[in-house]
Amino acid sequence: MENDVLKQLGTRIREKRKTNGWTQEDLASSAQIDRSYIGGVERGERNLTFTVLCQICTALHCDVAALTADLPDIAGLPK
Template sequence: MNTEHLKALGQRIRDLRKNIGWTQEELAERAGIDRSYIGGVERGERNLTFLVLCQICQALNCDVATLTQNIPKEYI
């Protein structure tokens, strides 16, 4: 997997979290995920599962499509 895809997803999560005005700790608590894991996701270091992505989306009050639109940009 291209780590650029994970970085793009992580940046979108970070941007949405910051637009809401939450810290990583607040997002982690609302999503039921460890704060350090959220940090890794936002930096593109974690290849999160679909279930974890759903937890994050539920906490951010958005759908998976919102965060993943046009990722990846290239199709095989």
């Protein structure tokens, strides 16, 4: 399940980045994170810390709640 959640989060980060018209390099520079790390986050390969998530959200001009709403998305379970 952890990997699924990380992939969902990574997809949301990628979508937000692309909405902003940014490359991974642009996001990495703005968030002060290595570009290869951003790539790993977007692919769901990195279990990022809350601090790194905050850096990414600050760079994307969104709050953490906007990217993590309804995560984990577990179908069929009551909320």
